[in-house]
Amino acid sequence: MILISCPDCGARDETEFHYGGQAHVPYPEDPSTLSDEEWGRYLFYRENTKGIFAERWVHSSGCRKWFNVLRDTVTYRIAAVYRNGEPRPTLDGDSQ
Amino acid sequence: MADLLPEHPDFLWRNPEPKSSYDVVIIGGGGHGLATAYYLAKNHGITNVAVLERGWLAGGNMARNTTIIRSNYLWDESAAIYEHSLKQWEVLPDELDYDFLFSQRGVLNLAHTLQDVRDSVRRCEANRLNGVDAEWLDADQVKEVCPIINTSDDIRYPVLGATYQPRAGIAKHDHVAWAFARKADELGVDLIQDCEVTGIVKDGNRVVGVQTSRGTISAGKVALCAAGHSSVLAEMAGFDLPIQSHPLQALVSELHQPVHPTVVMSNHVHVYVSQAHKGELVMGAGVDAYNGYGQRGGFHVIEEQMAAAVELFPIFARAHLLRTWGGIVDVTPDASPVVSKTPIDQLYVNCGWGTGGFKGTPGAGWTMAHTIAHDEPHEYNAPFALERFSTGALIDEHGAAAVAH
Numbered sequence: 001m002i003l004i005s006c007p008d009c010g011a012r013d014e015t016e017f018h019y020g021g022q023a024h025v026p027y028p029e030d031p032s033t034l035s036d037e038e039w040g041r042y043l044f045y046r047e048n049t050k051g052i053f054a055e056r057w058v059h060s061s062g063c064r065k066w067f068n069v070l071r072d073t074v075t076y077r078i079a080a081v082y083r084n085g086e087p088r089p090t091l092d093g094d095s096q
Numbered sequence: 097m098a099d100l101l102p103e104h105p106d107f108l109w110r111n112p113e114p115k116s117s118y119d120v121v122i123i124g125g126g127g128h129g130l131a132t133a134y135y136l137a138k139n140h141g142i143t144n145v146a147v148l149e150r151g152w153l154a155g156g157n158m159a160r161n162t163t164i165i166r167s168n169y170l171w172d173e174s175a176a177i178y179e180h181s182l183k184q185w186e187v188l189p190d191e192l193d194y195d196f197l198f199s200q201r202g203v204l205n206l207a208h209t210l211q212d213v214r215d216s217v218r219r220c221e222a223n224r225l226n227g228v229d230a231e232w233l234d235a236d237q238v239k240e241v242c243p244i245i246n247t248s249d250d251i252r253y254p255v256l257g258a259t260y261q262p263r264a265g266i267a268k269h270d271h272v273a274w275a276f277a278r279k280a281d282e283l284g285v286d287l288i289q290d291c292e293v294t295g296i297v298k299d300g301n302r303v304v305g306v307q308t309s310r311g312t313i314s315a316g317k318v319a320l321c322a323a324g325h326s327s328v329l330a331e332m333a334g335f336d337l338p339i340q341s342h343p344l345q346a347l348v349s350e351l352h353q354p355v356h357p358t359v360v361m362s363n364h365v366h367v368y369v370s371q372a373h374k375g376e377l378v379m380g381a382g383v384d385a386y387n388g389y390g391q392r393g394g395f396h397v398i399e400e401q402m403a404a405a406v407e408l409f410p411i412f413a414r415a416h417l418l419r420t421w422g423g424i425v426d427v428t429p430d431a432s433p434v435v436s437k438t439p440i441d442q443l444y445v446n447c448g449w450g451t452g453g454f455k456g457t458p459g460a461g462w463t464m465a466h467t468i469a470h471d472e473p474h475e476y477n478a479p480f481a482l483e484r485f486s487t488g489a490l491i492d493e494h495g496a497a498a499v500a501h
Contacts, residue, residue: 001394001395001396002386002394013396014385014394014396015396018385019385019386021340021387036486036487036488037486039486040485040486040487040488041336041486043429043485044338044429044485045336045337045338045485046338046340048327048328048337048339048340048341048387049387050325050327050328050341050389053387055386055387071386073341073386073387073388073389073390074388074389074390075390076386076388076390
C-alpha cells in the first residue's frame with residue numbers, strides 16, 4: 001500500500017485512487033493522417049520505465065480529480081506530485 | 097539411518113565460463129529461456145547456444161508463479177499454442193526423464209454472474225471446437241469435483257457453475273526448470289548464471305552480440321526471454337514493446353492435509369487456489385495496479401484475495417498465511433503473449449505472457465526455437481507477432497486469462 005498525496009485532499013491510501021498509466025501522452029492532433037503503425041503506437045505503446053516514471057492517478061474516492069505523480073517503479077517511492085497541465089518537475093539528480 | 101538416504105544428486109548442469117561467441121544467445125534463464133534452448137537443441141540441432149541469466153537459474157517468475165497449467169483459452173490462436181503447450185507437458189516428464197510432479201487434477205473456472213455463465217459456456221464450446229477438453233458444470237457438479245467449495249446461495253457472489261478442464265493441473269515449478277536445464281546442458285547448451293546483459297551490440301540493423309557483466313559475447317542470433325524486464329532489454333536494442341510491467345503477488349499457507357483436489361480460479365471474486373503436493377495452499381490474484389519492477393506489491397491486494405478465498409472455501413478461515421511474495425509480470429494490451437521477430441535483424445522476443453507464463457513454458461520454447469532457427473515464426477506463434485499492434489488483429493484473452501490485468 002503506497003501513500004499518495006492528492007494535490008487537493010492530502011495524503012490518502014492507495015486504495016482511494018485508480019491508476020492511469022503513463023502521463024503526458026497527448027491525443028494525436030490529426031488522427032486521420034496517422035498511418036496504422038502510428039495509430040497503433042498511440043493506442044498500445046506506453047513507456048515502461050524502470051526508475052522514475054511520470055504517471056497519472058485519479059482520486060476516485062475523494063475529489064475525483066486526475067493528477068500526475070513522479071514515482072520510482074523499483075522502490076515505489078513517490079518523488080513528486082503535480083497537477084494536471086503542469087509540466088513534469090525536475091528532480092535533483094535529473095540528467096536532463 | 098544415514099545410509100538409507102539417497103545420494104545427494106550431482107550437479108544437474110555444468111557451470112561453464114562464457115565462450116566469446118555463440119550461434120544463439122538467449123537472455124533469461126527462466127523456464128521460457130531454458131525451454132527455448134532445449135527445443136533449439138532437440139528440434140533444430142542448434143547446440144552452440146548460451147542461456148545468460150543475471151541471477152540464478154529459474155530465480156525470477158519461474159520461482160514465483162502458482163504453477164497452474166491449462167489450455168482453455170477462447171480464441172483459435174490461443175487454443176492452438178496453449179494446447180500444444182499442454183500436450184508437451186503431458187510428454188515432458190518422460191522426454192526429460194525427470195518426474196516434476198505434473199498432476200492433471202483439472203481446473204474449475206467459476207462463474208458468479210449471468211454474464212460469467214454466458215461467457216463460460218461460450219468458451220467451453222469454443223474449446224471443444226478446438227479439441228480442448230472442456231465442459232460446463234452446474235453448481236452441484238462443481239461441488240462433486242471440489243467438495244470444499246461453498247456453493248450455497250447466501251454468499252455475496254454465489255457459485256452458479258464453472259468451466260472444467262480435466263487435463264489441466266499443476267507441476268513443481270523448480271523441478272520443471274531443472275529438468276529443462278539438465279537436458280539442455282546435456283545437449284551442449286551453456287547455462288551461464290550471474291551474467292547480466294548490459295547492452296546489445298549491433299552492426300547496422302543486425303544484432304551481433306551482447307555486452308554482459310562477464311564481458312562481451314558475440315552471437316549470430318539473440319533471443320530475449322526476460323519476462324518483466326523485456327522492455328528494458330528492448331530499449332537497449334533500440335526498439336519498443338507494447339508491454340507494461342506490473343507486480344503480481346502470490347502466497348502460501350502452512351502445510352495441511354490434502355483437502356483441495358483440483359485447481360479453482362475465480363475471475364469474479366478474484367482468487368485462484370490449488371494445494372501443492374507438500375500440502376500448502378497456493379493462492380494468487382490479480383496484478384497490482386501500478387507499473388512496478390520491485391518484485392513486491394501492496395498488502396491490500398493480498399487481503400482482498402484472502403477474503404475471496406475464505407468466502408469460497410470457509411474451511412480455509414483458520415489456515416495461517418505462511419509466506420507472500422511478488423514477481424514482475426509483463427502485460428500486453430490484449431492479455432496475449434508476444435513471440436515474434438523484432439525490428440532488429442536476428443533478434444527475437446518472447447514476452448508478454450503476463451500472469452500466465454508458466455503454463456506456456458513448453459509452447460513458448462517450442463515456437464521461439466522454431467522462430468530463431470528459421471528466422472520465421474512457427475504457425476502457432478505467427479498470430480502472436482508484434483505486427484498485431486498495428487494491424488489491429490489483437491487476440492483478446494482478458495476473459496480466459498482469469499485475472500485482471
